[in-house]
Amino acid sequence: MTGNLIAIDWGTTNRRVYLLDAAGQVCRTERNGMGLLAVPAGGFAEEVAAIRARFGDWPVILAGMVGSARGWINVPYLDCPAGIADLGAALHWLDDGRTAIVPGLADPAGDVMRGEEVQVLGAVAGGLVPDTALLCQPGTHCKWARVADGRLTTFATAMTGEVFALLKAHSLLADFLGGDVTDDAAFREGVRDGLSGRLTTLLFRVRAAALLGRRPIEQSAAYASGLLIGHDVGGEDLADGQVVHLLADPQLGALYASAIRLAGGTPIIIDSHAAFVAGVTHIWKASQP
Amino acid sequence: MTGNLIAIDWGTTNRRVYLLDAAGQVCRTERNGMGLLAVPAGGFAEEVAAIRARFGDWPVILAGMVGSARGWINVPYLDCPAGIADLGAALHWLDDGRTAIVPGLADPAGDVMRGEEVQVLGAVAGGLVPDTALLCQPGTHCKWARVADGRLTTFATAMTGEVFALLKAHSLLADFLGGDVTDDAAFREGVRDGLSGRLTTLLFRVRAAALLGRRPIEQSAAYASGLLIGHDVGGEDLADGQVVHLLADPQLGALYASAIRLAGGTPIIIDSHAAFVAGVTHIWKASQP
Numbered sequence: 084m085t086g087n088l089i090a091i092d093w094g095t096t097n098r099r100v101y102l103l104d105a106a107g108q109v110c111r112t113e114r115n116g117m118g119l120l121a122v123p124a125g126g127f128a129e130e131v132a133a134i135r136a137r138f139g140d141w142p143v144i145l146a147g148m149v150g151s152a153r154g155w156i157n158v159p160y161l162d163c164p165a166g167i168a169d170l171g172a173a174l175h176w177l178d179d180g181r182t183a184i185v186p187g188l189a190d191p192a193g194d195v196m197r198g199e200e201v202q203v204l205g206a207v208a209g210g211l212v213p214d215t216a217l218l219c220q221p222g223t224h225c226k227w228a229r230v231a232d233g234r235l236t237t238f239a240t241a242m243t244g245e246v247f248a249l250l251k252a253h254s255l256l257a258d259f260l261g262g263d264v265t266d267d268a269a270f271r272e273g274v275r276d277g278l279s280g281r282l283t284t285l286l287f288r289v290r291a292a293a294l295l296g297r298r299p300i301e302q303s304a305a306y307a308s309g310l311l312i313g314h315d316v317g318g319e320d321l322a323d324g325q326v327v328h329l330l331a332d333p334q335l336g337a338l339y340a341s342a343i344r345l346a347g348g349t350p351i352i353i354d355s356h357a358a359f360v361a362g363v364t365h366i367w368k369a370s371q372p
Numbered sequence: 373m374t375g376n377l378i379a380i381d382w383g384t385t386n387r388r389v390y391l392l393d394a395a396g397q398v399c400r401t402e403r404n405g406m407g408l409l410a411v412p413a414g415g416f417a418e419e420v421a422a423i424r425a426r427f428g429d430w431p432v433i434l435a436g437m438v439g440s441a442r443g444w445i446n447v448p449y450l451d452c453p454a455g456i457a458d459l460g461a462a463l464h465w466l467d468d469g470r471t472a473i474v475p476g477l478a479d480p481a482g483d484v485m486r487g488e489e490v491q492v493l494g495a496v497a498g499g500l501v502p503d504t505a506l507l508c509q510p511g512t513h514c515k516w517a518r519v520a521d522g523r524l525t526t527f528a529t530a531m532t533g534e535v536f537a538l539l540k541a542h543s544l545l546a547d548f549l550g551g552d553v554t555d556d557a558a559f560r561e562g563v564r565d566g567l568s569g570r571l572t573t574l575l576f577r578v579r580a581a582a583l584l585g586r587r588p589i590e591q592s593a594a595y596a597s598g599l600l601i602g603h604d605v606g607g608e609d610l611a612d613g614q615v616v617h618l619l620a621d622p623q624l625g626a627l628y629a630s631a632i633r634l635a636g637g638t639p640i641i642i643d644s645h646a647a648f649v650a651g652v653t654h655i656w657k658a659s660q661p
């Protein structure tokens with residue numbers, strides 16, 4: 084197997100390993116649940132050694148929460164605006180000189196990211212999005228990032244996925260949120276309400292609507308998800324067809340694309356894995372003398 | 373001990389019993405944790421018999437979640453607008469003919485309440501607020517109710533207290549929300565941000581602000597509480613000094629009063645126990661032939 088670089092997207096619950104060749108093409112990948120929470124304290128070096136044993140003895144570049152206080156080493160955030168060259172110059176090198184962690188970014192308005200910056204800047208560097216663009220990365224903590232002239236200038240995070248999970252697992256609404264979430268009429272009604280309404284009031288009405296027989300209980304989850312995604316999307320001014328580049332898996336991508344259209348925007352779904360690979364490849368190159 | 377009527381405010385986690393004399397004055401009260409969750413299935417009649425054994429063999433009027441599917445009997449909601457006479461006429465009588473449950477109310481826009489209607493209409497009937505007014509009942513599920521000509525016309529519920537509890541117990545913010553919540557500078561900053569901003573985005577920044585050293589971690593809870601209460605209060609148009617009658621305990625009342633002032637409104641704190649007692653007394657009278 085040929086190789087050149089091992090790139091690891093290491094989050095809190097999942098880990099994805101990519102073996103890249105000299106041209107930045109993916110030779111092999113591995114995805115599993117070996118996120119931070121599954122790694123014992125002090126166990127990161129051993130994990131990386133085991134990955135090298137499986138994938139080949141190549142340089143390793145890591146991104147994501149692995150660079151946080153809960154991860155291997157707490158790498159300081161880099162301030163926005165930041166581009167590929169800034170991340171390449173600010174890599175945190177481990178003592179072996181061939182293992183590096185990409186720093187996360189801080190927005191001056193008071194926000195942070197770790198890992199998403201590689202996808203965002205990789206999407207630009209890889210030619211997947213223009214060098215001035217609005218990008219959205221849905222998920223537990225949904226990121227909205229703006230790039231200008233190829234640099235990430237500002238971003239904001241919404242706790243959209245986490246709040247939905249909290250409501251589903253622990254709230255008074257828990258018994259009402261067991262249904263499927265798809266881009267259907269109930270979801271779109273939720274998006275429309277969530278774009279401009281008061282979130283905590285609209286959420287209470289999910290239960291009231293079921294109690295009053297106004298909405299079948301099996302549609303409550305789709306409506307509630309629409310509320311949260313609508314509240315999230317409503318934070319950006321998307322009227323007049325503003326293009327939003329979505330870095331998302333197909334299911335969440337479809338939901339956000341629908342909500343962005345309802346808000347007047349134009350969604351374009353981008354391959355987030357390709358963006359990550361382009362990002363680490365360009366950051367790595369930028370770090371080399 | 374003289375008596376005339378036993379009134380019980382029976383919620384999910386707490387229960388408060390009042391013994392009232394013929395003039396509607398409170399002779400004796402008891403408050404404990406015998407809410408719905410502490411009563412075994414089918415155990416409500418026995419609980420009421422035990423209360424009569426302690427307080428005297430008087431008629432009993434019950435209000436709150438005791439009239440829900442999780443309580444003694446699921447009493448249908450009455451539609452708004454509704455006044456004291458409507459509640460009196462719609463009491464759900466148990467087979468003994470001397471025990472009655474006050475029905476909850478449904479708002480046509482799709483909201484429900486059980487128990488709060490007694491306080492709201494009691495505040496009016498007891499002369500604590502004018503017969504056309506805006507009232508707010510902070511708590512796990514904060515109610516905003518409008519009365520006109522003495523009838524409750526519309527209301528809305530915000531999951532303010534429940535969302536704060538969820539975030540504190542189960543979210544990524546849990547480690548950041550251990551501090552005290554008082555009406556201080558951090559709380560007021562949260563209110564100002566929450567009045568108009570995007571809630572799920574502002575909440576994520578609670579953690580980011582602590583990580584970036586922008587706000588001491590012990591001030592995070594006050595700020596987050598301010599965000600949620602600001603988001604809640606911002607749902608009403610309070611500019612130009614709109615009076616809000618607050619039915620609240622002193623601690624939560626002080627926080628909401630501060631937030632209402634920041635939104636341009638004029639808070640007036642009302643004794644919620646006196647309102648409840650006036651409510652049950654008037655509803656009981658209205659039910660008598």
